[in-house]
Amino acid sequence: MGTRRTPLPGVGTQYDFTTEDGRRLSVVVHHDGRRFLGFYRPDDPDACEATVRLTPEDAAALAQLIDPAPVGGIRTDGLDLVTEHIPLTSRSPYGGRLLGDTRARTRTGASIVAVLRRTSAHPAPGPDFRLAIGDTLVVVGTREGVDALAALISGE
Structure with missing residues (x-):
């Protein structure tokens, strides 16, 4: 099982997932x-x-079916903000390091608003929060900022 993120210049981003x-x-x-x-195949x-083409509404409905407890409370309708979950994989240079080491907001303009772990959630983590492989970062920012942060965290 694995995932891969590929930027598509001028188009967006492709996420590939291989099932178990x-x-x-x-x-x-x-x-x-x-x-x-x-x-x-x-x-x-x-x-x-x-x-299958999905509108943003279709994608939100499908996400709700797959994960009935998504991150909520962030209003993005009509704004140029996106919210994404970014996994911290073993390829990331930030596993075991402090969140402040990423300088994420300074470098990308996007903010890490929470870190999800297998057994807990850490809202509003500070710069002294230690990241771990397997964490999922909840990120908010512009499309470009979130993509830049995903590339930063994945080590691309």
Whole structure:
């Protein structure tokens, strides 16, 4: 099981996910908020057999079905803000380091507003909060800032 994030210049970002049984799914997030799900053939993980276009409302409804307790309380309708969950994987240079070491807000303009761990949530973590592999960072900012922060955290 694994995920991969690929910037698509001028388009948005592609997120690839491989399930435990080896099936590859893809989500392409366009700068304008549109999303496309891609389903790949099990015998050829590079061959896309179907795509589904999702409006931002469709994506929110699907996310609610998959994770009935998403991060809420951040109003982004009509604003140029996005909220995303960014996983801290073993490839990240920040596993085991302090949140302040990332200089995330200074470098990207996006803010880490919470850190989710397997057994707990840490809202509004300070610069002395120690990150761990497996954490999920809850990030708020512009599309560009959030993408830059995801690249920073993943070590790209």
